[in-house]
Amino acid sequence: MTRQFAPGDQVLLIDAKKRRYLVTLEPGGEFHTHAGVVAHDDLIGQGEGSSFRSSRGATMLAIRPTLAEFVLKMPRGAQVIYPKDLGPLLMLADIFYGARVLESGVGSGALSMTLVRAGAVVSGYELREDFANRATKNVATFLGPEALERYSVACRDVYEGIDETDLDRVVLDLPEPWRVVKHAARALHRGGILVAYTPQITQAVQLREELAGQGFGMVDTLEVLNRGWHIEGQSVRPDHRMVAHTGFLTHARLLS
Numbered sequence: 001m002t003r004q005f006a007p008g009d010q011v012l013l014i015d016a017k018k019r020r021y022l023v024t025l026e027p028g029g030e031f032h033t034h035a036g037v038v039a040h041d042d043l044i045g046q047g048e049g050s051s052f053r054s055s056r057g058a059t060m061l062a063i064r065p066t067l068a069e070f071v072l073k074m075p076r077g078a079q080v081i082y083p084k085d086l087g088p089l090l091m092l093a094d095i096f097y098g099a100r101v102l103e104s105g106v107g108s109g110a111l112s113m114t115l116v117r118a119g120a121v122v123s124g125y126e127l128r129e130d131f132a133n134r135a136t137k138n139v140a141t142f143l144g145p146e147a148l149e150r151y152s153v154a155c156r157d158v159y160e161g162i163d164e165t166d167l168d169r170v171v172l173d174l175p176e177p178w179r180v181v182k183h184a185a186r187a188l189h190r191g192g193i194l195v196a197y198t199p200q201i202t203q204a205v206q207l208r209e210e211l212a213g214q215g216f217g218m219v220d221t222l223e224v225l226n227r228g229w230h231i232e233g234q235s236v237r238p239d240h241r242m243v244a245h246t247g248f249l250t251h252a253r254l255l256s
Contacts, residue, residue, distance in 0.1 A: 002047035005062070010142065011043060012065040012073070015058060022065060022073035024141070035060075067117060070142050076108030077134050081173060081197055082246050084226040086114045092251040093169050093195045095120050100166070102187060104158035104180065105173035109135030111197075113142055115171065116151050123164055124153035162187040172196040177203070177250075178210035185214045188254045195251045204248045216252040223248050 005011060005025055013021045015035060023031050029040035036054030043052065043062055052060050065073065068083035081089070089111070095101070097119030104125040106112050112135050115122050126132040132153040139151050159176070162183040169192060170184040177196040184194050194216065198204050204221045211219055227242040 002049070003064075004045055004047055005043050007044060010065055010070065012063050012069055013038065013052075014061045014063070020069070020073065022070065033058075067114065067142070071110045071113075074108065074110075074138050074142070075134065076110075076138075078107035078131055080108050080110035082243070084224050084243055085197065085246055085249065086111065088222075088224050089171070089195060089197065089249055090114060090118055092249055093171055093193055095169065099168040100164070101169045101171060102158075102162055102164055102167050102184075103171045103173075106135040106153055107131055107173065109138040111171065111173060112151060112153075113139045113147075116147050117143060120169070121150045122152075124151070125156050125158040125162075126153050127155065127157055129155050158183065168192055170194045175203070176206075178207045181207070181210040181214045181216070185216070185254060190254055190256070192254045193251060194254070195249065197247050197249055199247045201248060204250050207250055211250075211252045215254055215256040217255040219250065219252040221248055221250040 007025055007027055009025050011023045011025055013023055013031065021033065025040045025044055027041060031038045035058035036056030038052055038054050038060060048064050050062055052062060054060065071080055071083055095115060095118045099120040101115055101120045101122045103112060103115060103122050106124040106126045112122055112124060116139060132155055136153055139147055159179045164187055166189050167187045170188060172180055177198060196207055198207065208219055223245060225244050228239040230237050230239050
């Protein structure tokens with residue numbers, strides 16, 4: 001059965017040139033583009049995958065955004081971790097339903113909503129109040145207000161310590177993650193996992209040096225490269241452009 005769009009839903013509008021626009025439906029609202037105006041009331045009550053015409057006759061496809069699509073289009077004040085890294089990060093952290101996770105450096109909430117959607121109970125530490133508010137709003141917008149029962153953000157500095165104990169996972173997106181390792185060693189239970197996203201390899205090197213001295217083992221660092229393929233009839237080749245380096249993922253287990 002096709003789900004119908006309702007007020008408050010997130011809708012991804014795609015035009016003939018495959019440009020994508022994220023819209024939150026409101027009764028009486030309008031979406032304005034160079035190709036004309038689309039009234040929200042025309043979408044409300046219609047099924048996903050329907051096509052609509054703007055006031056200037058342009059055709060637009062309306063679908064519900066996936067998590068990856070929402071992450072790339074959502075309101076943000078900080079750079080987000082891209083979908084190509086979010087999926088592997090979930091696996092490296094081995095996120096499971098009910099996992100108790102400390103996340104620091106929540107930014108705009110891309111990683112937060114990925115963790116919460118996977119079933120984790122997430123406590124976030126964020127220095128900037130505007131980022132904390134933005135992340136909370138994005139999580140509630142995409143996952144629904146009920147998701148906030150498993151998500152909270154405190155405005156505090158994780159470099160100064162972690163209050164939570166017996167954590168399953170610690171996930172970091174910070175400039176100096178090595179400064180958190182000693183706190184994570186006390187906050188995690190034995191066998192718990194730490195994962196850090198770092199843009200520069202020198203950050204990963206310094207992190208690994210600290211991990212080695214704080215009882216962590218089974219350490220690995222990797223990066224994810226994403227290359228698409230052009231397939232059109234008999235023309236088959238790798239895309240000329242690819243999403244190569246974005247960051248390094250370092251993961252480790254607390255063993256002693």
